[in-house]
Every structure is written in structure tokens, then in C-alpha cells.
Amino acid sequence: MSEFDKLRVVIGYEFLKHIRRRRLYIIMAIALLAEALALILVPTLMTGGFPKDQIVGGVVIKGVMVMAMILTFGASLAAIGSVFFAGDAIAGEFESKTGFILFTNPVKKTTLWVGKYLAGFLAVGLLIIFTYVVMAIALVIIYHEVPVQIFGSLGLCLLYAAAVLSLTFLFSALSKGSMGATVMTLLFLFIVSQIVESILAFTDNPYWFMISAGGDSVTLPYGSLLQLMQGLGIGGGGGGPFGGDMSSFGALTIPLAIWGMLIYIVGGFVGAVLISRRRQLA
Amino acid sequence: MNAPIVIENLTKYYGSFLALDKLNLIVPERENIGLLGPNGAGKSTTLKILCALIRPTSGAAYIDGINVVEKPEQALAKIGAIIETPEFYTYLTPVETLGYLGRLRGMKGEALKKRIDEVISLVKLERWAKIKIEKFSRGMKQRLGLAQTLLHDPPILILDEPGLGLDPRGVVEFREIIATMGAKKTVFFASHQLVEVAQICKKVAIVNEGKLLAYDTIADLEKKYQTLEQAYLQLTGGSGE
Numbered sequence: 001m002s003e004f005d006k007l008r009v010v011i012g013y014e015f016l017k018h019i020r021r022r023r024l025y026i027i028m029a030i031a032l033l034a035e036a037l038a039l040i041l042v043p044t045l046m047t048g049g050f051p052k053d054q055i056v057g058g059v060v061i062k063g064v065m066v067m068a069m070i071l072t073f074g075a076s077l078a079a080i081g082s083v084f085f086a087g088d089a090i091a092g093e094f095e096s097k098t099g100f101i102l103f104t105n106p107v108k109k110t111t112l113w114v115g116k117y118l119a120g121f122l123a124v125g126l127l128i129i130f131t132y133v134v135m136a137i138a139l140v141i142i143y144h145e146v147p148v149q150i151f152g153s154l155g156l157c158l159l160y161a162a163a164v165l166s167l168t169f170l171f172s173a174l175s176k177g178s179m180g181a182t183v184m185t186l187l188f189l190f191i192v193s194q195i196v197e198s199i200l201a202f203t204d205n206p207y208w209f210m211i212s213a214g215g216d217s218v219t220l221p222y223g224s225l226l227q228l229m230q231g232l233g234i235g236g237g238g239g240g241p242f243g244g245d246m247s248s249f250g251a252l253t254i255p256l257a258i259w260g261m262l263i264y265i266v267g268g269f270v271g272a273v274l275i276s277r278r279r280q281l282a
Numbered sequence: 283m284n285a286p287i288v289i290e291n292l293t294k295y296y297g298s299f300l301a302l303d304k305l306n307l308i309v310p311e312r313e314n315i316g317l318l319g320p321n322g323a324g325k326s327t328t329l330k331i332l333c334a335l336i337r338p339t340s341g342a343a344y345i346d347g348i349n350v351v352e353k354p355e356q357a358l359a360k361i362g363a364i365i366e367t368p369e370f371y372t373y374l375t376p377v378e379t380l381g382y383l384g385r386l387r388g389m390k391g392e393a394l395k396k397r398i399d400e401v402i403s404l405v406k407l408e409r410w411a412k413i414k415i416e417k418f419s420r421g422m423k424q425r426l427g428l429a430q431t432l433l434h435d436p437p438i439l440i441l442d443e444p445g446l447g448l449d450p451r452g453v454v455e456f457r458e459i460i461a462t463m464g465a466k467k468t469v470f471f472a473s474h475q476l477v478e479v480a481q482i483c484k485k486v487a488i489v490n491e492g493k494l495l496a497y498d499t500i501a502d503l504e505k506k507y508q509t510l511e512q513a514y515l516q517l518t519g520g521s522g523e
Contacts, residue, residue, distance in 0.1 A: 001388035009385040020373045097369040106359040280336040
């Protein structure tokens with residue numbers, strides 16, 4: 001039996017785990033809630049209902065693009081849900097001692113980790129696709145169109161999920177317990193990476209290599225964040241403090257963001273495999 | 283190197299703690315060997331090295347002539363093992379768990395299904411076969427652990443306290459299964475239960491502080507020390523009186 005055949009077996013049973021665990025449905029509910037809130041709050045709080053096409057500084061900002069950007073936050077939440085799919089991937093085998101059964105089978109540990117990674121990506125990928133389908137349906141209902149840029153955003157969102165998954169695998173390999181791995185990844189994503197990214201952006205330095213920049217890039221296919229915020233009537237080109245802040249975020253481009261996320265995907269996963277190879281189940 | 287299990291100068295340090303001290307042991311084919319020793323003697327460490335769960339600091343361990351450290355997958359293909367109290371994925375049922383582990387070992391289709399039914403029946407888990415493991419007691423997990431050990435009909439069984447957590451009936455059934463299977467297989471079996479070991483094995487290895495103190499038939503140890511218990515107590519530092 002080849003390692004590829006074993007990999008298929010591992011993916012199948014790991015995917016079954018994700019399907020059976022409550023966390024998949026909780027993350028799905030949160031992502032859908034975020035989209036539902038956007039669909040309720042935007043027309044309620046904005047004068048004139050949903051965003052409409054407008055010209056700001058000679059540039060046409062389409063309402064459908066602005067709304068697509070807002071709804072994408074739900075999908076981004078689903079991508080962040082990767083943390084909860086992968087926190088226990090490696091650490092859990094040691095912590096709950098299921099490794100005493102699994103590791104006594106004739107299968108390479110690398111095959112197990114790759115299988116777990118791909119199963120996690122499959123689960124979170126399907127979740128993200130589902131949130132984009134919901135988003136597309138909402139846009140069709142509201143604007144009678146779905147911008148083609150939605151596919152670019154979907155691709156970036158899947159890439160971001162893969163990067164978050166790799167990072168979580170790395171922390172799962174480093175951590176003694178699943179909870180520790182999950183908390184460390186969330187702290188890195190939302191605190192460390194965000195702070196460093198902001199400092200780099202405000203000081204006009206490149207920040208594309210921060211994983212949080214990957215999260216920011218998911219809305220880039222719809223237009224620059226500054227333009228889209230202007231489409232919502234905020235961040236008018238540096239007038240207020242928020243507008244001033246947003247102007248600093250123009251440096252991120254899609255190709256740079258892709259490179260940044262690829263670094264995390266490869267680096268995180270390879271690091272996780274190398275570290276977990278040294279771990280022993282004593 | 284032709285014996286099913288060969289242990290050569292096996293040494294293992296956990297930090298500065300010496301768990302195994304140049305242990306040498308050969309388990310011949312189709313023999314049931316009991317590994318006896320007090321807590322911390324090095325029994326589990328020995329079995330974990332044989333199962334490629336931990337690496338030795340020095341020395342080597344061979345399963346069917348295959349170096350466990352160098353070629354763990356090839357060595358593991360020859361064994362069925364229970365190490366400590368087995369823990370399983372709680373979201374799976376016994377049938378699904380055995381399906382997963384069987385497929386990882388290249389079993390499939392009707393043959394796998396039939397074998398799963400056989401081993402589940404053997405360990406008397408039929409009523410629980412399709413219930414998620416999250417509801418299982420320690421003894422039931424131990425039964426499932428034995429089922430997964432026997433699933434692929436391996437020539438070598440490595441068992442670490444396999445009777446742990448079982449009720450008295452379970453212990454008896456367990457002993458019978460291992461004794462029956464042991465007639466056709468090589469069994470290397472660690473336990474604190476001298477009675478259990480005496481009923482399953484003809485030969486025992488007694489270890490303490492990582493060193494091999496005795497490796498002999500139970501009959502010979504009884505000749506020398508009167509009983510197996512006396513042999514165990516005297517060799518591992520008790521008065522024996």
C-alpha cells in the first residue's frame with residue numbers, strides 16, 4: 001500500500017471528524033450571522049439603504065463592490081475558523097494520547113500531518129465556498145448582479161485560510177496542548193501580527209509579509225480599501241483620523257499578499273512537520 | 283537477528299534520568315514472554331521504543347530483523363500493540379475506528395468488514411460496535427485496544443498492561459484471548475500482575491532501574507526462588523521473606 005493510498009485514508013477519516021464536530025457548525029453559524037448582520041445593519045444605518053454607485057475623486061465606486069466587501073467579512077471569519085480545525089491536529093495526538101494507537105501503525109508521520117492538513121483545508125474550504133455562495137445570492141437579490149471579482153476574493157480567502165491553517169499547525173507542533181496551540185495562534189493573528197502590520201504601514205514600510213495582511217487582501221479584488229471606505233461615505237482621503245489611517249493601507253497589492261501567504265503556508269507547515277518529527281510520545 | 287524481537291544495549295535517558303541501562307533481550311519466535319518489574323523499571327520505555335513511539339539514546343531494537351529506529355513503518359507492519367490505556371477518537375464508533383486502522387494497514391472491502399466483525403466478537407463488543415467511543419468506559423476501550431491489536435493478524439504482539447481497567451470477567455476473557463492467540467504468535471507482554479503473567483507466559487524477563495535482572499522460564503525461577511513472587515521480590519529489592 002502506497003503512502004498516497006494511506007494519505008487518502010487519513011484525509012477521509014479526518015474530514016469525517018470535522019463533519020461530526022460541533023465547531024464546524026458553530027463557525028458556519030458565526031460567519032452567516034456576520035453576513036446577516038451586514039445585510040440588516042447596512043441599509044438600516046446608511047441613509048439611502050444599500051450602497052449605491054458613486055463617483056469619488058473622478059473614480060466610479062460601484063455599490064455592489066462596496067457591499068461585496070462588507071459581506072466578505074463573514075467569509076474571512078470562516079477562514080479564521082481554520083484555527084479551530086487545526087489547533088488539536090498535532091498537539092491533540094500527544095495530549096489525549098490517541099497517538100499511542102495511531103502512531104503504532106505503519107504510516108509515516110508526515111503522511112498523517114499532510115492528511116490532517118488537507119482534511120482541515122477541505123472542511124474550511126467548503127465552509128468558505130458556502131459563505132461566498134450566500135454572499136452571491138444576497139448580491140443578486142439586492143443588485144441583480146454578482147461582480148466577477150468575487151472569484152478573486154474567494155481565491156485569496158482560501159489562500160488566507162491555508163496560511164492560517166499552516167500557522168496553527170506550527171503552533172500545534174510547538175504546543176503541549178490543543179488549547180495552548182489555539183490561543184497562541186489567535187494571539188499571533190489578532191495581536192502580534194495586527195500590531196506589527198499597523199506599525200509597518202504607518203511608518204510607510206512594507207507589511208505584505210504579515211499574515212494579517214493576507215486577511216486584509218481578501219477584499220482587494222473589489223478595489224482599494226480606501227476607495228471602498230469612501231464608497232461608504234467614510235475615510236474621505238485623510239480628512240479625519242480614520243481616513244488618515246486608511247490611506248496608509250494602500251501599499252498592499254494582490255501579488256504581494258499572495259507571496260506573503262505562500263510564505264506562511266509553506267513555512268508554517270514545513271516547520272510543523274520538522275518540529276513534530278522530534279516529538280516523542282513518552 | 284532472526285528472532286522476532288531483538289533488543290541490543292538499549293539505553294534511554296529522560297533528561298538526566300536513566301530509564302534503560304544497556305538492556306539486552308531476545309524474544310524467540312512463538313514464545314510468550316512476560317516483562318516484569320516495579321513502576322519506573324523501564325518496561326513501558328522498552329515497549330515504546332519497540333513501537334517507535336520514542337527513540338533510544340543508544341543501542342538498537344529490531345522487529346523481525348528490521349531496525350525500529352531506521353525503518354519504523356516496516357517494523358510496525360509486523361506488530362500489533364497496546365501501549366498504556368488505549369485512547370481512541372471519540373467521534374468514531376469501534377467499527378469505524380477499526381475500519382480506519384485496518385485501511386491504514388492496507389486491508390479493505392469485504393475482508394476488512396469480516397475481520398472487524400470477528401475481532402469485535404472476540405473482545406465481546408458487539409452491542410457497542412456502532413456506538414461512539416465517547417461513551418466508553420476504560421475497560422471497553424481496553425477491549426477495543428485488543429481488537430485493533432489483533433485486527434491485521436500480526437505475527438508479533440506487544441502488550442503493555444493489557445488487563446488494566448478490566449473487570450474480573452474481562453481479565454479472565456482477556457487472558458484466554460491472549461493465551462489462545464499467543465499459541466500462534468510471539469507475545470511480549472508487560473504487566474504488574476504476576477498471576478496473569480504466569481498463566482500466559484512460560485518465560486519472564488525481570489527488569490528494575492532499566493537493567494535486566496533475570497530472563498528465565500517461570501519453572502526455573504520457581505526452582506531457584508520457590509515462587510515467581512519470591513523471585514520478583516528478591517530480584518527487585520524486596521526482602522522476599
